[in-house]
Amino acid sequence: MSEHIAYPSNINIVNSAFLIGMPILALTSLVYYSINFGIGWFEPVIFIGFYLASGLSITAGYHRLFSHRTHKAAWPLKLFYALFGAAAFQNSAIKWCSDHRRHHLKTDKEEDPYSVTRGFFWAHIGWVMVDEGEEIVEHVEDLQADRILAWQDRNIFLIGFLTGILLPALVGFAWIGGLHGFLGGLVYGGFVRVVVVHHATFLINSAAHTWGTQPYSTENTSRDSPMLSFFTFGEGYHNFHHTFQADYRNGHKWYHWDPSKWLIKSASWFGLTKDLHKIPAKVIESRRMKRTFEKKAKGTESQFQERFVDCMNQLRSGFNELIQRRKEYGIAKQTKKSQTKNDWKTIKQGHKIRIRESKTRIAQARTDFKMLVLSMNLDATNKAALA
Numbered sequence: 293m294s295e296h297i298a299y300p301s302n303i304n305i306v307n308s309a310f311l312i313g314m315p316i317l318a319l320t321s322l323v324y325y326s327i328n329f330g331i332g333w334f335e336p337v338i339f340i341g342f343y344l345a346s347g348l349s350i351t352a353g354y355h356r357l358f359s360h361r362t363h364k365a366a367w368p369l370k371l372f373y374a375l376f377g378a379a380a381f382q383n384s385a386i387k388w389c390s391d392h393r394r395h396h397l398k399t400d401k402e403e404d405p406y407s408v409t410r411g412f413f414w415a416h417i418g419w420v421m422v423d424e425g426e427e428i429v430e431h432v433e434d435l436q437a438d439r440i441l442a443w444q445d446r447n448i449f450l451i452g453f454l455t456g457i458l459l460p461a462l463v464g465f466a467w468i469g470g471l472h473g474f475l476g477g478l479v480y481g482g483f484v485r486v487v488v489v490h491h492a493t494f495l496i497n498s499a500a501h502t503w504g505t506q507p508y509s510t511e512n513t514s515r516d517s518p519m520l521s522f523f524t525f526g527e528g529y530h531n532f533h534h535t536f537q538a539d540y541r542n543g544h545k546w547y548h549w550d551p552s553k554w555l556i557k558s559a560s561w562f563g564l565t566k567d568l569h570k571i572p573a574k575v576i577e578s579r580r581m582k583r584t585f586e587k588k589a590k591g592t593e594s595q596f597q598e599r600f601v602d603c604m605n606q607l608r609s610g611f612n613e614l615i616q617r618r619k620e621y622g623i624a625k626q627t628k629k630s631q632t633k634n635d636w637k638t639i640k641q642g643h644k645i646r647i648r649e650s651k652t653r654i655a656q657a658r659t660d661f662k663m664l665v666l667s668m669n670l671d672a673t674n675k676a677a678l679a
């Protein structure tokens with residue numbers, strides 16, 4: 293930790309007791325329960341069920357919907373997020389989003405509530421355990437005007453207790469019955485699950501600002517870590533997220549592990565979400581190319597600039613052409629009914645060929661860029677050999 297930063301001495305007793313006490317409670321109750329009741333199907337299922345409900349309420353709800361407004365959601369889904377977000381015991385959505393919006397506005401600066409420049413521990417959990425003056429709630433007027441979120445903010449601990457502690461115990465009681473069911477729900481769906489969701493979320497502020505790659509930007513400490521995404525519902529693509537925070541996806545490729553994105557997308561098929569915002573693929577890819585070029589160039593920019601600009605232009609015009617040709621195909625589809633079967637077949641074929649041509653142009657731009665990177669690597673190796 294750098295020397296000008298000192299930890300304040302004003303410990304937040306309630307938060308600290310909760311964050312230290314809960315893992316102790318979870319562990320001791322887990323040992324007690326395991327000795328007396330063992331483990332079967334019921335325990336992992338109740339754990340996973342409540343882990344999904346509370347974890348996704350934080351990532352898809354608190355984070356991507358409420359903090360970043362990357363899409364719109366119907367009130368039943370917002371209510372679900374408010375109920376089960378409370379079960380994650382990470383404060384109300386309004387306070388969570390106030391901290392998070394400040395984190396994005398002032399990343400790594402003094403005003404960033406969980407800046408990793410103050411150390412891994414601070415970013416992970418320290419910032420919750422210490423009070424630094426008055427609690428600031430700002431940049432959330434839009435959320436304060438929302439009736440569901442205002443109600444959740446007023447009753448956050450009661451809601452959290454009911455949905456995060458009592459409900460899993462009752463579900464266990466209804467399922468298995470007796471003390472066995474009640475305790476099983478309480479321990480696995482309540483205590484243990486709260487601790488796991490806590491630290492998975494905290495890792496985004498600590499680990500996703502420490503380990504991983506920076507394919508899109510080096511303007512701040514955020515990093516992409518697919519491994520972290522695995523148990524944080526896709527939130528590990530954090531460099532992408534800090535660069536394109538208006539996008540409802542964090543893992544933008546279809547094969548990126550991002551269950552929050554899949555939830556938001558599939559909810560749209562049932563009318564529960566709409567206006568899902570995506571950053572255009574050409575913007576994402578040219579940003580990545582630019583970043584790769586800067587990383588490789590290291591002072592040789594002028595030598596390779598022309599080829600780089602060519603690649604970028606080819607990529608962008610390829611994408612623009614593809615969008616245009618897809619649009620034209622869409623318009624042509626509307627005339628399908630007025631065509632004979634054979635005529636439509638020919639028209640369709642023509643559009644498909646034109647679309648394929650544009651895709652080939654994009655692929656060519658990618659290959660040219662790969663060749664450029666190889667030339668740059670070779671140049672660097674030659675220079676190193678001569679030195």
Ligand SMILES: [Zn+2]
Nearest residue numbers: 392396533537
């Ligand atoms: Zn964010």
Ligand SMILES: [Zn+2]
Nearest residue numbers: 496497514530
């Ligand atoms: Zn961050």
